[in-house]
Amino acid sequence: MWFLLACAPPPPGVDACVASGPFDTTGFFRVEARCGQWFLLDPQGEPTLSIGVNAAGPSGDAGLESGIDQYAEAVAAAYATPEDWADEATRRLQNWGFTTAGAWSDDALFLDRLPVAPVLYLSGGDWQSGSVADWHDPSWSRGVADSVAAQVAPLAGNASVQGWFLDNETRWGPDWRGSETLLQLYLALPAEAPGKIVAVDHLLDQLGNVEAVNTALGTTFASRDEMLATLDWDTLDAGDSEPESGLTTTWLEAAADHYFSTTTEAIRGHDPDHLVLCNRDVSVMTRLEVHRAAARYCDVLSINNYTFAEGVAEAAMALSGALDPGDALAAVHDDLANHDLDRPIIVSEYGFRAADAGLPNSWPPIYPTYTTQDERAAAASAYVDTHAAAPWIIGWHWFRWVDEPPDGRFDGEDNNFGLVNLADEPYEAVTTALAGANSRALAARRPPSD
DSSP states (O other): OOOBOOOOOOOTTOOOOOOBSOOOOOSSOEEEEETTEEEEEOTTSOEEOEEEETTOSSOOOOOTTTOOOHHHHHHHHHOSSHHHHHHHHHHHHHHTTOOEEOTTSOHHHHTTTSOBOOBOOOSOOOTTTOOOOOTTSHHHHHHHHHHHHHHTGGGTTOTTBOEEEEEESOOOSSBTTBSOOHHHHHHTSOTTOHHHHHHHHHHHHHHOSHHHHHHHHTOOOOSHHHHHHOOOOTTSOOOSSTTHHHHHHHHHHHHHHHHHHHHHHHHHHHOSSSEEEEEEEEGGGOOHHHHHHHHTTOSSEEEEOOOOOTTHHHHHHHHHOOOOOOGGGHHHHHHHHHTTOOOOEEEEEEOOEEGGGOOOOOSSTTSOEESSHHHHHHHHHHHHHHHHTOTTEEEEEESOSBOOOTTOOTTOOOOOOOSBOTTSOBOHHHHHHHHHHHHHHHHHHSOOOO
């Protein structure tokens, strides 16, 4: 199909913009920049958006105290089979302007109904505790290869896979799980750990020799072997002073480069056609060094980008050293573009909650709680409109399909984040508002044909 794209004026420095003619059809989702605008293209080569919902499935979460999954019980009472639930859920999602079953959805049920975007969990860390794997250990690389062979290879030719998320909220340094930098975490490994060896050699490479390390850090190491044997590196912090900040940030970018190069190479060895959507990392907890490393290897950057209660984002950025992402992640995009690493972005997680759903909304206490569903709906609609206007954003994924249990899920979260409640009843104000905002965004990215 031939059409004329309704393009914005080309950015400064671009002499010409070829806006007419079709996008190539590849049979898979892909991305392309044209006229200063990033496009997500479906397998037929038509512009679309990745408008997803997280954790869409016929079960919810078991309550932390009760052990009961109220949503699963409601679904079992209302639908004869999981497929019947999936048919109705797909109808609802499409009516509400959603195009994708996002992270943690029941991919097996949605594959023939909506595009899916699975999370592969390749980092080897533990999300809840924040433990970090040794990415330099050959056993980690073998684990990545085995995991990709098991998860990616069977779906390599399936056009319903939109792309692959590498992991979710990887620990890159100081965040809600601990104050240590990634360099400190690696230096705390045993002397024989491959990552510890690489980290110690990083210090020596950056500073020159053991004596220079002692001068810079106020240590008294006699040799490299003593550095390797030391587990307590409290003298190395995440401060702004040199050389600490230089050591931690150069290590962070080098470690991130190794992580992204290893994981993406493994995926593309089995599946060169699907998009690599990178990690789902937290906007105010992820330093630019990580985003730059990710952009060298991934097709799309995926960033969890919530609206926070007053003071929360500022505290998070002060702890992590992340840059204020700005409206629609503009600061992240601009930094990548300034480093010749321009990539499209998917907002891989956002959501809003309101008090009138009757849930505690007590954990985590970092998000605003609106009074009514109407206020929640207005916030959601405004959020989508803002992000849809950014030419570098190609989608946004709502967290989540169903509310969390009133007695909290496995980590205590007890929020009204659902599009539907625990009885499988939609929040009409929210879904109507999202339907309008999502539809407006899709219409803007799908110009009419000639």
